[in-house]
Amino acid sequence: MKRYLRTLPVIALVLGLSIGCEKPAGPTSSAGGSSSGSATTGGSSSAAPNSSLKGNVVIEGSSTVEPISLKAKEEFKNKFSAVNVSVSGQGTGNGFKALAKGECDVSDASRPIKGKELKLCQEAGIKFYEIPVAYDGLTIVVNKKNDFVESLTVDQLKKIFREDMAAKTWKEIDDSWPDKQITIFAPGIASGTHDYFIEVIGKKDNKGMRSDNQTTKSEDDKTLVTGVKQDETAIGFFGYSYFEANKDELKAVPIVNPKSGEAVTPSIETIESGEYAPFSRPLLIYANAENYERAEVQEFVDFYVANAAMLAKEARYVALPQSIYDAARKNIDEGKTGTHFLDAEGEKRAGGVTSIFVPENLGE
Amino acid sequence: MNRFYSTPRSEVKRKSKDRFFSVVCILIAGLVVLTLLTLLGSIGATGSSWLNWDFLFAEHREDNPEQSGIGQAIFGSVVLCGLCAALALPIGVGTAILLEEFQPRNRVLRWLHWLVQLNINNLAGVPSIVYGILGVTAFVYMFNWFPSITPNDPPSWEIGATHIYQVKTLGGQYVKFVCPDKNESALRVTEPIEAFDDAGNTFMINVVQSRGDAPGDPVLKNRTVLNGKLTSRYSEKTWYHLHLPFGKTVLSSGLTLALVILPIIIIASQEAIRSVPDSLREAALGMGATRWEAVRNVVLPAATPGFMTGAILAMSRAVGEAAPVLAVMGGVMGTTNGLTNLMDKSPVLPVLIYKWAGDENAGFENLSAAAIIVLLLMLLVMNSFAVWLRNRYEKKLA
Numbered sequence: 001m002k003r004y005l006r007t008l009p010v011i012a013l014v015l016g017l018s019i020g021c022e023k024p025a026g027p028t029s030s031a032g033g034s035s036s037g038s039a040t041t042g043g044s045s046s047a048a049p050n051s052s053l054k055g056n057v058v059i060e061g062s063s064t065v066e067p068i069s070l071k072a073k074e075e076f077k078n079k080f081s082a083v084n085v086s087v088s089g090q091g092t093g094n095g096f097k098a099l100a101k102g103e104c105d106v107s108d109a110s111r112p113i114k115g116k117e118l119k120l121c122q123e124a125g126i127k128f129y130e131i132p133v134a135y136d137g138l139t140i141v142v143n144k145k146n147d148f149v150e151s152l153t154v155d156q157l158k159k160i161f162r163e164d165m166a167a168k169t170w171k172e173i174d175d176s177w178p179d180k181q182i183t184i185f186a187p188g189i190a191s192g193t194h195d196y197f198i199e200v201i202g203k204k205d206n207k208g209m210r211s212d213n214q215t216t217k218s219e220d221d222k223t224l225v226t227g228v229k230q231d232e233t234a235i236g237f238f239g240y241s242y243f244e245a246n247k248d249e250l251k252a253v254p255i256v257n258p259k260s261g262e263a264v265t266p267s268i269e270t271i272e273s274g275e276y277a278p279f280s281r282p283l284l285i286y287a288n289a290e291n292y293e294r295a296e297v298q299e300f301v302d303f304y305v306a307n308a309a310m311l312a313k314e315a316r317y318v319a320l321p322q323s324i325y326d327a328a329r330k331n332i333d334e335g336k337t338g339t340h341f342l343d344a345e346g347e348k349r350a351g352g353v354t355s356i357f358v359p360e361n362l363g364e
Numbered sequence: 365m366n367r368f369y370s371t372p373r374s375e376v377k378r379k380s381k382d383r384f385f386s387v388v389c390i391l392i393a394g395l396v397v398l399t400l401l402t403l404l405g406s407i408g409a410t411g412s413s414w415l416n417w418d419f420l421f422a423e424h425r426e427d428n429p430e431q432s433g434i435g436q437a438i439f440g441s442v443v444l445c446g447l448c449a450a451l452a453l454p455i456g457v458g459t460a461i462l463l464e465e466f467q468p469r470n471r472v473l474r475w476l477h478w479l480v481q482l483n484i485n486n487l488a489g490v491p492s493i494v495y496g497i498l499g500v501t502a503f504v505y506m507f508n509w510f511p512s513i514t515p516n517d518p519p520s521w522e523i524g525a526t527h528i529y530q531v532k533t534l535g536g537q538y539v540k541f542v543c544p545d546k547n548e549s550a551l552r553v554t555e556p557i558e559a560f561d562d563a564g565n566t567f568m569i570n571v572v573q574s575r576g577d578a579p580g581d582p583v584l585k586n587r588t589v590l591n592g593k594l595t596s597r598y599s600e601k602t603w604y605h606l607h608l609p610f611g612k613t614v615l616s617s618g619l620t621l622a623l624v625i626l627p628i629i630i631i632a633s634q635e636a637i638r639s640v641p642d643s644l645r646e647a648a649l650g651m652g653a654t655r656w657e658a659v660r661n662v663v664l665p666a667a668t669p670g671f672m673t674g675a676i677l678a679m680s681r682a683v684g685e686a687a688p689v690l691a692v693m694g695g696v697m698g699t700t701n702g703l704t705n706l707m708d709k710s711p712v713l714p715v716l717i718y719k720w721a722g723d724e725n726a727g728f729e730n731l732s733a734a735a736i737i738v739l740l741l742m743l744l745v746m747n748s749f750a751v752w753l754r755n756r757y758e759k760k761l762a
Contacts, residue, residue: 050536050537050538051562052530052537052538052539052561052562053530053532053538054528054530054538054540054598054600055530055596055598056515056598057515058515060694063695067426067427067724070424070426070697070698071426071427073700074425074426076700077700081700082701083700084699084700084701084708085699085700086696086699086700086709087696087697088612088693088694088695088696088709089694089695090694090695101512101514102512102514102516102517103512103513103514103515103612104515105515105516220722221722221724222722241724242724245724245725245726288516290516291515291516293549293550293594293596294515294516294550294596294597294598295530295531295532295538295595295596295598296596296598297515298596314426314427315426315427316427316724
């Protein structure tokens, strides 16, 4: 035991020393970061970083939005090097929980806040600024060798993916297509992508995603990519950034826009213009309004909003129109908190982000 | 009588059976080794080319595998491991001594002893994520006995933190002044007050009515504030900063991991104590030593190499655990300032490996493999150290 007692102070000393040593390492690594960072960002961070602002910024929430927030953290370091920003992606729902408890300054979300979550915030007296930061276009993909599917309508997608229709072969969808089995690769129920897809194809009729022996569900997008890549008659879907990273090996299916009746291929341009509908969704951040009064949170959120378009692109998402960022900026400047996406009854509004994110829809 | 002597024929049969069995054993062992080698080979092939000094010291950079590294994660893992050792070792070894050397005679206490022993044996097999959930309740929120940790308000109890106000000057720099009341979250500057900057200069803040009144001199400009400017509070933390509840921090993760490895340490230490021959104990007691003297001077020195091996093996389990850390601290990939005190968040190797393996940028898969190599090397070093310790001390005793 004596030997242990002797080693304890040593352990403590080593711990103390190593923690003490960590501090000087900070500025050197930040210097390296700023030189490489300014090369990519251009003019915005050409000045030497300001180290006089201190404090902590805590970000929690969606792992889909996490890449954008991580980019923001990295670029922000070039501007204010002494602010400690921590990002952890544990899911949109957990992010809103943390927001309602006041445990985070900013909550990342891959879908707008739900009525239930808004109620939690109201009960806790938490107010927030709602800031859309990017678009994610949900992309429906087939195998590269699939030459018969040229486009799909929402009704055809319902036939393929819904539990009550669950087509067995491609011929059931369109008579001119081959009589081959459809294999399906879809995100699992725990993912926001699944929720969003079901909202479009089945929520009105209260129907869910099919699950039978033709369907593989996975929370891991890589499984879906590989699955569709290896099966000639497969179909699957996931976020646009994932398709963008694998676009040489997969074929994105043009989706017929229910309003215009034209088949639109997902791309940065068509998602941004809103032509690619109804499968494009906004990614948002929610900033706690009280915490925004803290200088470091204010600088960070201001930086995020001002550079959202660039950050979204760097994280391989699609930037929103500048008018949306301006509207969010205006809300913050005027201290207008609350969500645009829920109506007075707490129901989610239908439509694209450009039509929803307008001042008259803002409610506490 | 005859059946005790084997005929030559049956001996052939038995020998061939014997050979057959040893071949099966070798095949199975070979299969295991082969799987391991394939695994190591594929990880080595994808990861080894990414291993370099920069990788060891850099931090995670989003969508940029070339410049990303595991510096913060290695440091986080080492600190976590140290915490674990400091917490779990004394308790674990102490419990083992109590259970082995001070067995009660009283019936009720014996029953209690049996219950504790049973629980420890069972706890060693509980999946670590269960401990993660326990850690969230017990350490992150501390059963809600205290108000939870929020970035806005100072914790109800803390040490090692100074609350300081900062306000933006017309020059764009932030100047500070000491917080008179820690419960005041923000105040407005309306009259000149004494402030200081990062260089340690103390001065009075000038208050002006409009931006037009700003002085031209940049130094003065950085000491001038608009009237009514809102200032906000932050805290300057020392390395021994602590608060209650512990929140989603490195300390909470360390405590949770200590719980994970505690049963393992206890069982290994019990095994070590049991392997000390009774004759040594009896000799000490026979010489007039008390129970505690016998334990301290005879049993513990003899069992120490066993404790050490058990401890190091438990530590290597702790270093490789991702699930409880994810549950307690969340999937942190990096913080700007790194780990400066135990109330910070930090990435650790297993969590970073998990996050990288699922990253949409395929380059991070290679980095994940490289990080696995580093983790395996760490485990290998720790395990060899355990073997070395055992051999060395056992020789000394003999």
